[in-house]
Amino acid sequence: MCPALKRDAEIKISVDPYESFMLQHLRHYGLFASKRSALKDSPHRTASFQNILTASSEQDHGFILLEKNSSSSDDLHSDSEGGEREIHQRLKPAPRSRQLLLDSDRACSIPRLREPQGLFTALSLSSPHRAVRWPSECQVIKEEIRHIGTNTLRSQGPHQPEWEPAEPELFYQPTGLERTPMPVGSDKGRVVYLSDPATKTSHFTCACVGGSRRPVKTRTVSPSGVEDSALEFESRFESGNLQKAVRVGLHDYELTLRTDLYTTKHTQWFYFRVRNMKVGVTYRFTIVNLMKSRSLYSLGMRPLLYSERAAQTQGLGWHRAGTNIKYYCNQSESEGRLLHSLTWTCQFPFQEDTCYFAHCYPYTYTDLCRYLSGVTSNPATAAYCRLRVLCHSLAGNAVYVLTVTSPSAGREAGRAKRAVVVTARVHPGETNSSWVMQGFLEFLLGDSPDARLLRDTFVFKVVPMLNPDGVVVGNYRCSLTGRDLNRNYCTLLRDAFPCVWHTRNMVKRLMTEREVLMYCDLHGHSRKNNVFMYGCEHHGNAAARLHERVYPLMMSKNVGDKVSPSDYTLLIVKH
Incomplete structure (x- = not known):
């Protein structure tokens, strides 16, 4: 290799942009020139260059180049290759840290760790790093599902719902004449929708953005060549x-x-779309x-x-x-347990509409990301709200934590x-907890x-979706473990239960820094009305038992129409 190419190759060894920049300037000033007289004939240039090296080393570039007056005349006038090797030896990274700050509150400066930066000040769902990740066997349609009144943020201020009922909606009043259809099944009915079983295996294996890579097939089944009213x-x-829809009558559907993925149970939440309906x-x-x-x-x-x-015509x-x-036992069984049915009738308001049914007001992970994006992009809240990623879930979705103070x-x-x-939202089907959480954050x-x-007064640590x-x-x-996260806060399996493991670890770390006054976990019950609370059990500690009752008492005084002290219990009963 010729000397010129050899010098260029050695210079490219440095991967740090600043180091490469300085080496190029060293050559420019003649230190690596083949002529020994490059710096010898210019004392002013030698002194100036030494000043440049000294000034550069005093800045926070992380490199110690040459100390002032540390090089002799023989060093500066060595041959080009020897001088270049010496500079490479001296251009070594010096220990440094951008995480340490000097605390000047006291008489002497004490180093302390810098506060963590907000990693995601503006969430972008279009970014592959922020896109929703599904188990790889799940088929997902590409259409974006949006509903008015769910996290449509205004840049001028906090979220305001686009629509809410003008008055509380009335309960259904049973007449005693409601029908109780028994299951018929596909043997006596016609399957009009059948989704692929999402669990090809008995446990979660891997996840990817958008779910299965296979083409999404139409799952609505209809006779070929025949106009179908289904x-x-x-x-x-x-x-x-x-999972499945069976047409068991002219306008009746079973x-x-x-079930929850990788389980054979837990069915209560429902959310699906209906099309091709007729008015009247x-x-x-x-x-x-x-x-x-x-x-x-x-x-x-x-x-x-x-x-x-x-939504389009009436808002x-x-x-x-x-x-x-009607909700009733239908006498069929699954793994020795009796199953129950929910039946209802409905007339759709428009012809050829697209409608959705749900157990409770949906609040998806995408809804949360949109809401947090609006919060973090609002300059008014930036001074007292910081968003970070606490951890990533089993599928790789981010679990966010907000610090508000x-x-x-x-x-x-x-x-x-x-x-x-x-x-x-430790229980995904309890969507009302997410709406309460959003209202809490807006306030x-x-x-x-x-x-x-x-x-x-306080430092709030908020994990809106566990x-x-x-x-x-x-x-x-x-x-995706097929387990209830609310029963696994004490787990040692960090990789299997990352969301609750990191949440518990965050609380333990927080308790070493300051007093934790209260931990509040928001849920939604399927069989209880109004607002109620479960407290911690403190056997034999009278002071703690009294302390646990203070907040429920405050709630009952402030919103007595929704909270009663009798709705608070320390005895946790499995429902």
């Missing part, structure tokens, strides 16, 4: 979980829900594989309906609908603040005097 069903979208026709829907013996549907709750045409969002509602006057004042931890990030007082994988695939209770 409804068209679909649920292969985020939080959807309809529906089977998919009364349709009956019967879900035949519900597993709970009791339900709020027996007390007047009605399914939720969303019509795209009604009408999700609303309670349906008549002839006002800037403190000093380090000691910041340390004196007590902490409040709020989490939600806490708002401009009211109470919100400012809370931010000035089980994003379960939310994505439409589970009711479990994660």
